[in-house]
Each structure stands twice: as C-alpha cells, then as structure tokens.
Amino acid sequence: MTTHINYSTSDEIVAAQDVVATEEQASALSMPPLIIEENLRSYLDTEGVGSGPMEIERIGAGQSNVTFRVRREGADVVLRRGPRPPLPKSTHDMVREARVQTALAGAGFPVPNLRCVETDTAVLGVPFYVMDYLDGDVVTSVLPERFQPSEHRHHLVKSAVETLGQLHSLDVRQPPISELGRPDGYLRRQVKRFSELWPQNTTRDLPIVEELGTWLEKNRPQSQRHGVIHGDYRIGNLMFAKEDKPRVLAVLDWEMATLGDPLADLGYLAATYATCESGSTVMELTSVTRDHGFPTRDELIELYAENSSLDLSELHWYEVLALWKAAIFCEAIYTRWLKGERADDAQFSRHLESGVPDLLEAALQRTR
Structure with missing residues (x-):
C-alpha cells in the first residue's frame, strides 16, 4: 500500500497530481506528476533497492529541488529530483549533484550515502538520485528538546561552523574534487x-x-585561496545526529556546489543567519537562532576565524x-x-x- 503525500495546502487537485500510480493516470493530468509509482517501483526493483509495496512521503520544504522518503521492505531511502519542467538552464542538475557528493564522501566529508543515480528521464520525467535515509534532525523553526540548554545552542552553531571549515580545508588540487569546478x-x-x-x-x-x-x-x-564551496550553506541544510550534544551527521543539498572562494559560503551563512537584532527576510530559514543562547552573527564569524587563516575584513x-x-x-x-x-x-x-x-x-x- 502506498501512502501519498500530504501537502500543507488546501488545493487537493495539486496534491493529487504529485504522486500517481500509473503512466495512464499521469497522461490524464494537466501537469506532470512528481512520481509515477509503477515506474519508480520497477526502477528500484532493478537497482536492488528493497522489494514490494512503497510508502512515499514528501520531506523538507525546499523551494528548488524536491525530496521524498521512500520506504519498502529492505529499504529506507530518499529520492531527490528537480521540480516540474520547464527547468531553467544550468539548474537542478541531479547527476552533477550526485557526483559532488560522491567526491566528497571519498574525501571523508559527511554527506549521505548514494545508492543509485538515474539519467534516463523516462522514469520520472527528470533525472534523479536515491540515497540512504538518515535518522537525524534538520533544525529550522523548531529546536529539538535535547538542544534546548544554552550550551547546546551555542554548540549547534559551532558544529555548523566547524563543519564548514572542514569543507573549506579539503584539498582541491586532486581529482575527483579538482574536477568539480573552475575556481x-x-x-x-x-x-x-x-x-x-x-x-x-x-x-x-x-x-x-x-x-x-x-x-x-x-x-x-x-580571492585569498580556492576551496570547495557549498553555495547554500545554512543550518537548515544540515542533518544533526540524534545525540544530546549537537553534531553534524551530514550536509545536504549540493545543487550549487563548486570550487571557488570559501568566503562566499561564510558570507552566505552570516547574511542569512537569523538573530534577535536582525530584520527578517525570506532567506532566514532557521528562525530558532533568534532565541536566547544562540551566538550573534559576529560571534558566528569569530567561530570561523578561530580555525581559519583567511582575512575576514x-x-x-x-x-x-x-x-x-x-x-x-x-x-x-x-x-x-x-x-x-x-x-x-x-x-x-x-x-x-x-x-x-x-x-x-x-x-x-x-x-x-
């Protein structure tokens, strides 16, 4: 039995168009669905990713690419695909995003484990990839109870900043990382x-x-030096482990990743970081850091400076x-x-x- 997606919208017609059972049902819709169950089931069977009926749930609230959790016997995975066509040029490249994560995994950086990558648009209408589901927390508007103590709030941001420093310390001179861009x-x-x-x-x-x-x-x-840059590095794109002390389990959403100036990542993190003193914008997507006990923006920058030789002036x-x-x-x-x-x-x-x-x-x- 398949569980369809429950959207936070009153438009039931749109929700019904997200996941359909068959190609025949898809062809009757005014817009292409995000998942055709029979196609996905056949694909996962071929790739050896579980067996039997699927339970499908949309996860996250990304405004670019779309992510689903897919559970079936022997498998608990996440499928990531682009939005419905038409797609702007040079965006939503799932194949490249998968290649970035494979390169980073080889360098020991915390990213999800990829299971398979599909370039044939016949399955879902767009390329996509499948990765193992990670049991952790993404922090946005609600802070997990275990992170409530003030020292844990501070360490949550510190862990995020230290992971960013780890990314920027990777050697970009050797393949496959050197092949990820032109810095x-x-x-x-x-x-x-x-x-x-x-x-x-x-x-x-x-x-x-x-x-x-x-x-x-x-x-x-x-630019003072070259590094791997995420391009959308913020707390809401981090998965934290189910532990009392915040620890980054994996960094998610590598659509914008390339090689370039590491300070572009730090500038983005600082500019979109919500504090009680800052005015709100649509890009402040982790609102919990406005609460008492979280570092200020200046303190966030200082945390990065502690382990970096870069001039931040x-x-x-x-x-x-x-x-x-x-x-x-x-x-x-x-x-x-x-x-x-x-x-x-x-x-x-x-x-x-x-x-x-x-x-x-x-x-x-x-x-x-």
Whole structure:
C-alpha cells in the first residue's frame, strides 16, 4: 500500500497530481506528476533497492529541488529530483549533484550515502538520485528538546561552523574534487552571471539590482585561496545526529556546489543567519537562532576565524553578494509562479513580491 503525500495546502487537485500510480493516470493530468509509482517501483526493483509495496512521503520544504522518503521492505531511502519542467538552464542538475557528493564522501566529508543515480528521464520525467535515509534532525523553526540548554545552542552553531571549515580545508588540487569546478575568476563570474540573469528572470523594474551589481564589481576583492564551496550553506541544510550534544551527521543539498572562494559560503551563512537584532527576510530559514543562547552573527564569524587563516575584513562584500544573488534567484521563482509554472507553491512564492525588494534592501545596507 502506498501512502501519498500530504501537502500543507488546501488545493487537493495539486496534491493529487504529485504522486500517481500509473503512466495512464499521469497522461490524464494537466501537469506532470512528481512520481509515477509503477515506474519508480520497477526502477528500484532493478537497482536492488528493497522489494514490494512503497510508502512515499514528501520531506523538507525546499523551494528548488524536491525530496521524498521512500520506504519498502529492505529499504529506507530518499529520492531527490528537480521540480516540474520547464527547468531553467544550468539548474537542478541531479547527476552533477550526485557526483559532488560522491567526491566528497571519498574525501571523508559527511554527506549521505548514494545508492543509485538515474539519467534516463523516462522514469520520472527528470533525472534523479536515491540515497540512504538518515535518522537525524534538520533544525529550522523548531529546536529539538535535547538542544534546548544554552550550551547546546551555542554548540549547534559551532558544529555548523566547524563543519564548514572542514569543507573549506579539503584539498582541491586532486581529482575527483579538482574536477568539480573552475575556481579561478569565481567571484568575477558570479557577478557577471547574476547581472545577466536578472533581466531574464524578472517582469518588473527594480533599479537597486543594477546598483548593487555595479558596487559588487567595483569593490570585488581578490580571492585569498580556492576551496570547495557549498553555495547554500545554512543550518537548515544540515542533518544533526540524534545525540544530546549537537553534531553534524551530514550536509545536504549540493545543487550549487563548486570550487571557488570559501568566503562566499561564510558570507552566505552570516547574511542569512537569523538573530534577535536582525530584520527578517525570506532567506532566514532557521528562525530558532533568534532565541536566547544562540551566538550573534559576529560571534558566528569569530567561530570561523578561530580555525581559519583567511582575512575576514571584507566579509561584508560576500554578504552583499549572497543577498543580491538570493534576490535574483528568488525573483526567478516569483516570475515562474506568476506564469503558473509553480502551481504547487502557494506559500513561499506569493511572499516574494515584497521579499525580493527586502533582500535587496538588506544587501544595500551592508554596502554602507
């Protein structure tokens, strides 16, 4: 027996279109489903991933790729796939994301164990991969009871920062890690690329985007060294072990990973880190760190500095870059929603009309 997904939406038609039993049912829908059960069951059988009926549950609330937990006899796994087509170019590359995790696992970095990768779109309509389910906690708006003591709150952030430092310490000169990207000129390419993406992704005029792009290029620092960068490193993308003292069990969501300037990760983590003093934005996705006992943003940065030789005096530039990029990325989501291409996302996208300008204003504040 298969358990379908229960969405936090009143649109039952959308929920019914997420998982269907057969190709015949899929062909009758107005939009492609996310999972066709008979196809997935056949695929998992072929790959030797469990047997028998499946129980399927959507997990997480990612605004980019989609993740499901799939349980059947002999297997408890997670399937990760891109959203419904049409997909923007150079995004949602599940094959590359799987390759990144395989390389990092070989270097001893904590990532989920991959079981199989499927490039044939005949199964689900898009490439996807399957990994072992990890029994841990992702911390966003609710703090697990065992992490409530003040010292554990501090250590949760410290563990996150130390894991980021571990990532940045990996040797990027040797394959397969050296094959994950071109680190030279990373910052220049980022500013150029996102400046070009804005007019492609928007239907409205926000002059502050160009203003910030000009500032970023004019004040662009020289990278001090190269490293593996996650691209979306935040507490909500970490899985913590079921232990009293917070320990990162695995880092999740490697869609944006590449080789480049490590401070881009730290700038993103700092810029999106929620504190009781900071104004809220749509990118502050782990709201619990606003509570008493969590480090401030400055203390978070100091935790990274304790084990790093990098000069952090220009970190504000990287924070501006992070918020500016996030605004452009979110604008693409908002535009797709306006066009009806994200019908299953009524909660997040509708807030981006004001959420994107708020991100841009937060970025502008950091230039002063």
